[in-house]
Amino acid sequence: MDKKTQLSLFQKMYLIRSMEEKIVELYPEQEMRCPVHLCIGQEAVAAGVCENLTKEDYVFSNHRSHAHYLAKGGDPKGLLAELYGKVTGCSRGRGGSMHLIDLSVNFIGATPILGGTIPMAVGAALSSKMQGKGNISVVFFGDAAVEEGIFHESLNYASLRKLPVLFICENNLYSVQTPLSKRQPNRKISSVAIGHSIKSYREDGNNVVKVYDLAKKSINKIRKAHEPIFLEFLTYRWREHCGPYYDYNLGYRSKEEIEKWEKQCPLKKYKRNLLSKNIVTSKEIEQISHNISIEIEEAVDFAKKSSFPPRNELEKFVYSE
Amino acid sequence: MAKKRELKYTEAIKEATDLCLKEYPTSFIIGPGVPDPKGTFGTTLKLVDKYGQDRVLDMPLSENGITGICIGAALTGMRPILVHQRIDFTLLALDEIVNNAAKWHYMFGGISSIPMVVRTIIGRGWGQGSQHSQNLQALYTHIPGLKVIMPSTPYDAKGLFISSVVDNNPIIFIDHRWLYNITGYVPEGTYQVPIGKAKIIRKGSDITIASTSYMTLESIKASKIIEKEGVDPELIDIRTLKPLDSDTIIKSVRKTGRFMVLDSGWKSGGFASEVITKVVENTFTNLKTSPQRICLPDIPTPTTRGLTRYYYPNTKDIVQTVLKMLEWKSNDIKSVISKSMKREKNIPWDIPDLTFTGPF
Ligand SMILES: Cc1ncc(C[n+]2csc(CCOP(=O)(O)OP(=O)(O)O)c2C)c(N)n1
Ligand SMILES: [Mg+2]
Numbered sequence: 001m002d003k004k005t006q007l008s009l010f011q012k013m014y015l016i017r018s019m020e021e022k023i024v025e026l027y028p029e030q031e032m033r034c035p036v037h038l039c040i041g042q043e044a045v046a047a048g049v050c051e052n053l054t055k056e057d058y059v060f061s062n063h064r065s066h067a068h069y070l071a072k073g074g075d076p077k078g079l080l081a082e083l084y085g086k087v088t089g090c091s092r093g094r095g096g097s098m099h100l101i102d103l104s105v106n107f108i109g110a111t112p113i114l115g116g117t118i119p120m121a122v123g124a125a126l127s128s129k130m131q132g133k134g135n136i137s138v139v140f141f142g143d144a145a146v147e148e149g150i151f152h153e154s155l156n157y158a159s160l161r162k163l164p165v166l167f168i169c170e171n172n173l174y175s176v177q178t179p180l181s182k183r184q185p186n187r188k189i190s191s192v193a194i195g196h197s198i199k200s201y202r203e204d205g206n207n208v209v210k211v212y213d214l215a216k217k218s219i220n221k222i223r224k225a226h227e228p229i230f231l232e233f234l235t236y237r238w239r240e241h242c243g244p245y246y247d248y249n250l251g252y253r254s255k256e257e258i259e260k261w262e263k264q265c266p267l268k269k270y271k272r273n274l275l276s277k278n279i280v281t282s283k284e285i286e287q288i289s290h291n292i293s294i295e296i297e298e299a300v301d302f303a304k305k306s307s308f309p310p311r312n313e314l315e316k317f318v319y320s321e
Numbered sequence: 322m323a324k325k326r327e328l329k330y331t332e333a334i335k336e337a338t339d340l341c342l343k344e345y346p347t348s349f350i351i352g353p354g355v356p357d358p359k360g361t362f363g364t365t366l367k368l369v370d371k372y373g374q375d376r377v378l379d380m381p382l383s384e385n386g387i388t389g390i391c392i393g394a395a396l397t398g399m400r401p402i403l404v405h406q407r408i409d410f411t412l413l414a415l416d417e418i419v420n421n422a423a424k425w426h427y428m429f430g431g432i433s434s435i436p437m438v439v440r441t442i443i444g445r446g447w448g449q450g451s452q453h454s455q456n457l458q459a460l461y462t463h464i465p466g467l468k469v470i471m472p473s474t475p476y477d478a479k480g481l482f483i484s485s486v487v488d489n490n491p492i493i494f495i496d497h498r499w500l501y502n503i504t505g506y507v508p509e510g511t512y513q514v515p516i517g518k519a520k521i522i523r524k525g526s527d528i529t530i531a532s533t534s535y536m537t538l539e540s541i542k543a544s545k546i547i548e549k550e551g552v553d554p555e556l557i558d559i560r561t562l563k564p565l566d567s568d569t570i571i572k573s574v575r576k577t578g579r580f581m582v583l584d585s586g587w588k589s590g591g592f593a594s595e596v597i598t599k600v601v602e603n604t605f606t607n608l609k610t611s612p613q614r615i616c617l618p619d620i621p622t623p624t625t626r627g628l629t630r631y632y633y634p635n636t637k638d639i640v641q642t643v644l645k646m647l648e649w650k651s652n653d654i655k656s657v658i659s660k661s662m663k664r665e666k667n668i669p670w671d672i673p674d675l676t677f678t679g680p681f
Pocket of ligand 1 (some may be wrong): 112141144176362382
C-alpha cells in the first residue's frame with residue numbers, strides 16, 4: 001500500500017470518528033431532532049471498502065450510514081445540516097440521519113427499513129451492466145438484515161445474473177438489544193452467501209488494513225470476472241443502538257464486553273501502526289486532525305446557520321416535475 | 322371511596338398481555354426486542370421473567386416469515402401475539418397478513434380460523450420521518466377478514482387487547498406512540514371491552530366529532546375550548562375501525578346534524594373518508610352542513626421539524642373547523658384561537674410531552 005492510500009485510510013476513519021463524536025457532543029442540545037445511529041467503533045469497514053471505490057461506483061446503505069456516506073466522499077456539511085433538519089441538508093431536511101444521499105459521489109441512498117436497499121444495489125448493478133458502464137455497486141447492511149427474505153432474494157438474483165455487486169455485512173453481533181445468538185443459528189453469516197453460489201469471505205472488521213486488502217481483492221475480482229462477492233466483517237458498536245450515549249446500564253451486554261472492543265479501536269490501532277512503522281510522523285497526524293476538526297466546525301456552523309425549509313414547500317417533492 | 326387505580330397506557334397494555342399469558346396457556350408473544358431490557362417501550366417489560374423464553378420470544382428480523390409462522394401456529398391450536406415496534410415494519414408482512422390471515426376463514430368455508438393479534442405502533446415526532454411514522458390504518462381497514470383496533474385510553478387499551486386475544490380472528494391492534502405516557506383509570510384483573518363498539522365520551526347537541534386513537538386526545542382538547550364559547554359537541558371515540566360501529570355515529574349525527582371526523586392518517590382514500598361516506602349515506606337529510614374531515618395532508622412525513630410543524634393537524638385546526646361549520650364569523654374565530662392558543666405556543670410540537678428528550 002502506498003503512503004497516499006495509508007494516509008487516506010487514516011483520514012477517512014478520523015473524519016468519521018470526529019463527526020460521530022461531534023454528534024455525541026451536540027445531540028444533548030436537542031437541536032438535532034432525529035434518530036441517530038452512530039457507528040463509533042465500526043469506522044474501518046466503511047473506510048477500508050470505500051478506499052477501493054471510484055467515484056463512479058454506487059454505494060447504498062442502511063440506518064447506520066454516516067460512515068458509509070462520509071467514506072464515499074459525501075459532503076460533511078450536507079450530513080450535519082440534514083441532521084439539523086435544514087434545507088441545506090443532503091436531503092433538504094426531508095430525510096434526517098436515516099435518509100442520506102449524495103449523488104455527486106454516487107452515494108445513491110441510505111434507508112432504515114432493514115434490507116430495503118439490498119435489492120436496489122443489485123438493481124443498480126443490473127442497470128450498470130445494461131448500460132455497459134463498468135462500475136460496481138456496493139451495499140452495506142447489518143447482521144439483522146440477513147434475516148430478511150429480501151436479502152436472500154437479492155443474493156439469488158445477483159448470483160444468477162452475475163451482477164457486479166459487493167455485499168458488505170457489518171456483523172456487530174447485535175440488532176438493537178438482541179444478540180445474534182437469539183436470532184440466527186450458530187453458523188457464519190458468510191456461509192449463507194455460499195448457499196447462493198456467491199464467493200464469500202469473513203474478516204476482522206476492526207483492522208482497516210485487512211478490510212482494505214480483502215475489499216481490494218474482491219473488487220478487482222468483481223470488475224474482472226463480473227460476479228457478486230459477499231464480505232462479512234466482524235465489528236462492534238460502542239454506543240447505544242440509537243442515540244449518543246453508552247448503554248451497558250441496560251444489561252444486555254456488559255461493560256467488560258464494550259471495553260474489550262474499545263481496546264480493538266480501529267482508529268487507535270491503525271494510528272499506532274502508522275507511527276511505529278514510521279509511515280507517518282506525529283506531525284502529519286496532527287495536521288490531518290487539525291484540518292478535519294476545522295472541516296467539522298465549519299459544517300456545524302453551516303448547519304446551525306442554515307434555515308429550515310419554508311412552510312410553503314411542505315408539499316414540494318411529493319411528485320417529480 | 323377508594324381512589325381509582327391509575328395506570329399508564331404502556332402499563333395497561335403490559336397488564337393485559339400478562340393476564341392473557343396467564344389465562345390462556347396457548348397464547349404466546351413474539352417480536353423483535355419483546356424480551357429485551359427495554360421491552361417494547363415498556364409494554365412487554367420483564368414478561369419473559371414470568372413466562373419464560375418459550376412464551377415470550379424474541380425473533381429474527383423476518384417480519385413476513387414470522388407472520389406466516391404465527392399463522393401456522395394459530396391454525397394448529399395456539400394464540401400468537403406478534404409485536405412490531407412500528408407499523409411501517411408490518412408492510413414487510415403484508416403478504417401473509419392480507420393474502421393468508423385475512424382470507425383463511427372465508428376461503429376455507431369457515432372450517433378453520435386464525436386467532437392472532439398483530440400489535441403495532443404508530444410513530445410520530447423527533448424526526449422519525451417518512452419510514453418510521455406512517456399512519457397505515459386505512460390499509461388494514463380495507464381488507465375484509467381483519468379487525469382493526471385503535472384505543473385512546475389505558476382502560477380501553479387493556480380491555481380491547483384482552484378481547485383481541487380472545488377473538489378468533491386476525492386482529493390488527495394499533496397503538497399510537499403519543500398515548501404511551503398518558504394515564505387513566507384501569508381496573509385490576511381481566512375485563513373485556515367489546516370489539517366493534519364506539520364510545521360516546523361526551524354527550525352534546527351541536528356537532529358530532531368522531532375520532533380515532535391519538536386524535537381523540539386532540540378532540541377533547543378542542544372540546545374544552547369550544548365549550549367555553551357555548552358550543553356543545555358530542556364526542557365519539559371510534560376505538561374499533563373495522564368492523565366500524567356506524568350505528569352509534571349515525572344516531573349521533575341524526576341528533577346533531579353536523580359531523581366531523583378526525584383521523585391520524587392521510588386524507589385521500591383514508592379511514593376518515595369511509596366514516597364520512599357512511600354518515601352521508603345514512604343521514605343526508607339530517608345534515609345542516611357538509612361533513613368535514615381532519616387528517617394528514619397527502620404528503621410523506623418530513624423529518625425536519627421546520628415542516629412537521631405544519632404537517633400534523635392540531636387542536637387549533639379542529640376548533641377552527643368546528644366554528645366554521647357553526648357559521649361563526651372569521652374574526653370571531655380568530656379571537657377564540659388567539660385567546661385559547663397562547664399557552665400552547667411554547668410547547669415543542671414534535672414531542673408528546675416535555676419529559677421527552679429524544680430519540681424515540
Ligand atoms: C423491517 C424492519 N424491521 C425492524 C426495524 C427496526 N430496526 C431498526 S435498526 C434495527 C437493528 C438492525 O440490526 P443490524 O442490521 O444488525 O444493524 P445494526 O443496527 O447492528 O448496525 C432494527 C431491528 C427496521 N428498521 N426495519
Ligand atoms: Mg448488528
